[in-house]
Amino acid sequence: xxxxxxxxxxxxxxxxxxxxDSTLGRALFLDPGxxxxxxxxxxxxxxxIKSTSxxxxxxxxxxxxxxxxxxxxxxxxxxxxxxxxxxxxPYGRHRILTEAEIDALLRYLDGx
Amino acid sequence: xxxxxxxxxxRFLTAVLLATCGLxxxxxxxxxxxxxxxxxxQVLQKRFPGTGPADWQLGVEGLVAGAGTVVxxxxxxxxxxTNSADILAIGKKRWERKFKDGKSFAxxxxxxxxxxxxxxxQYDAKSKLVVTLEMALNRCLQLHGEPEIEIGNLSAMGPLxxxxxxxxxxxxxxxRVATPAAKAKFDAGKALFSRRIGQSNxxxxxxxxxxxxxxxxxxxxxxxxxxxxAVISPVVGQAAAWPRLQPxxxxxxxxxxxxxxxxxxxxxxxxxASEEFNNLEYFHSYxxxxxxxxxxxxxx
Numbered sequence: 001x002x003x004x005x006x007x008x009x010x011x012x013x014x015x016x017x018x019x020x021d022s023t024l025g026r027a028l029f030l031d032p033g034x035x036x037x038x039x040x041x042x043x044x045x046x047x048x049i050k051s052t053s054x055x056x057x058x059x060x061x062x063x064x065x066x067x068x069x070x071x072x073x074x075x076x077x078x079x080x081x082x083x084x085x086x087x088x089x090p091y092g093r094h095r096i097l098t099e100a101e102i103d104a105l106l107r108y109l110d111g112x
Numbered sequence: 113x114x115x116x117x118x119x120x121x122x123r124f125l126t127a128v129l130l131a132t133c134g135l136x137x138x139x140x141x142x143x144x145x146x147x148x149x150x151x152x153x154q155v156l157q158k159r160f161p162g163t164g165p166a167d168w169q170l171g172v173e174g175l176v177a178g179a180g181t182v183v184x185x186x187x188x189x190x191x192x193x194t195n196s197a198d199i200l201a202i203g204k205k206r207w208e209r210k211f212k213d214g215k216s217f218a219x220x221x222x223x224x225x226x227x228x229x230x231x232x233x234q235y236d237a238k239s240k241l242v243v244t245l246e247m248a249l250n251r252c253l254q255l256h257g258e259p260e261i262e263i264g265n266l267s268a269m270g271p272l273x274x275x276x277x278x279x280x281x282x283x284x285x286x287x288r289v290a291t292p293a294a295k296a297k298f299d300a301g302k303a304l305f306s307r308r309i310g311q312s313n314x315x316x317x318x319x320x321x322x323x324x325x326x327x328x329x330x331x332x333x334x335x336x337x338x339x340x341x342a343v344i345s346p347v348v349g350q351a352a353a354w355p356r357l358q359p360x361x362x363x364x365x366x367x368x369x370x371x372x373x374x375x376x377x378x379x380x381x382x383x384x385a386s387e388e389f390n391n392l393e394y395f396h397s398y399x400x401x402x403x404x405x406x407x408x409x410x411x412x
Contacts (some may be wrong), residue, residue: 039328051329080313087323089312096311096378 025108028101035097035105040088045112056088062109069106076102145289145298149348149399152321156346159324168349169403195361196408203275206268211256217276220252229280229405233287233394235294242297242390246273246365263367263385270363274355278407285352285405287398301395304388305347311378316392320347351393351400357408366393 026048029037040056043049066072074081077092091097097105143151153165160167207217207225218224232245243251246269250260261269289298305316319326324346354366367389374381382388 040326042329053327053329055323055326055328085322087314087318089314094311094313094378 022108022111025104025106028097028105029108034101035091037105043112059109059112062112072109073102073106076105145295145398148302149401152399153348155321156324156348160346165348165400165403168346169352169400169406195357198361199271199357199363199408200275200278203271203273203278206272207275211253211258213256215256217249217252220248220255225276226279227283229277230283230286231288233390233397235289235291235297235394237291237293240293241387242301242394244367244385244390244393245276247385247390249273249276266362270355270365273365274363274407277355277405280405281407282404284402285397285400287394287401289394289398297391298395298398300388301391301393304392305395309377309379310374312376314377316347316373319344320350347396348399349403351397352403353406353409355407363408366396 026046028035029043029049032039037056037059038049038051038053040051040053042051042053042058044058044060062072066075075088076097078090079086079088080090089096092099092102156168157164210216221228229245232248233242235241236243246263249269249272250263253260261272263269289295308315308318323344326344328342328344351366354369355363356369358364365384367384370389370392371381371384
């Protein structure tokens with residue numbers, strides 16, 4: 001159901017599921033049943049993300065901020081290992097996102 | 113999480129919560145419920161300078177500029193009065209219904225049931241359990257040989273509970289935590305409030321203390337789209353305005369909201385009227401002591 005939901009979001013945006021992974025990554029970013037990242041994070045460089053939240057840090061220049069991809073992956077996997085009182089869900093540890101989905105999300109984050 | 117680890121975790125969270133108020137860890141074990149409530153109010157006042165519980169009872173509409181306009185945009189206003197009146201009329205009929213023995217709900221409560229809701233939930237020393245208003249209504253039915261009402265039955269318990277609480281409209285919440293046994297239930301509720309649960313790993317405190325006032329930038333699963341952007345309300349003040357009126361004119365109780373929050377966190381919710389939720393409602397309601405009861409509002 002979750003893949004269908006992500007696909008529906010992508011399809012609703014006018015883009016097919018077979019488009020590059022950055023599109024799938026954006027879909028995962030928006031999907032309330034998956035990343036739901038837009039609930040807390042703004043993405044100023046992506047007009048498709050209409051979040052106004054200031055709960056989490058705005059996501060800008062992620063690729064240059066986190067040249068160590070493994071570190072960024074670890075943040076998405078489980079930020080509580082470095083920030084114990086974070087409210088960011090542990091997407092990997094709690095299997096909210098699969099490894100492949102985290103990879104797709106990382107590819108999307110590379111471009112913002 | 114094992115019980116000893118859970119206690120340690122809870123003590124840690126309590127320490128974190130109270131340390132911001134300058135209270136040493138050694139004093140926390142001696143804190144009364146009221147001291148803990150005041151400490152939490154201080155934490156929230158640091159997030160919302162110049163405001164207090166009287167503002168927070170309105171939820172985010174009392175705190176965040178612009179949030180009120182979001183609520184006003186919801187087309188409930190024209191129907192709200194009608195729906196509320198309809199629900200209260202149904203509730204009044206159920207409240208006044210004569211039992212087989214000739215009695216009615218009014219016989220089970222002091223003052224005929226008027227101005228009693230502020231004392232609920234309450235700790236019952238005989239059963240050693242927290243009793244909510246809905247449970248008290250069912251106890252009355254049981255006492256008089258009548259079948260109990262399923263607490264989750266919106267069409268049956270909803271209007272009755274709303275009317276029973278409406279008899280105390282405007283009365284200031286006055287939940288008591290007067291004995292060590294009652295405090296233990298209060299603490300159990302606080303532990304659940306502070307505990308991270310579910311796939312998303314949220315605690316109630318994660319949002320309603322540490323992120324209170326934060327704007328959610330995307331729809332919360334299960335919430336109508338017209339309610340975005342959702343703003344996170346502070347926990348103090350939340351319990352004052354229940355039950356609430358939902359789109360379509362149905363009633364939402366506080367424990368139904370607990371269930372929805374747990375589901376949003378990716379957790380299997382506890383049952384309505386479970387000991388876990390009763391303890392949580394006890395703790396949660398105590399935090400709103402002093403605030404006036406308001407029933408069948410449409411605020412978020």
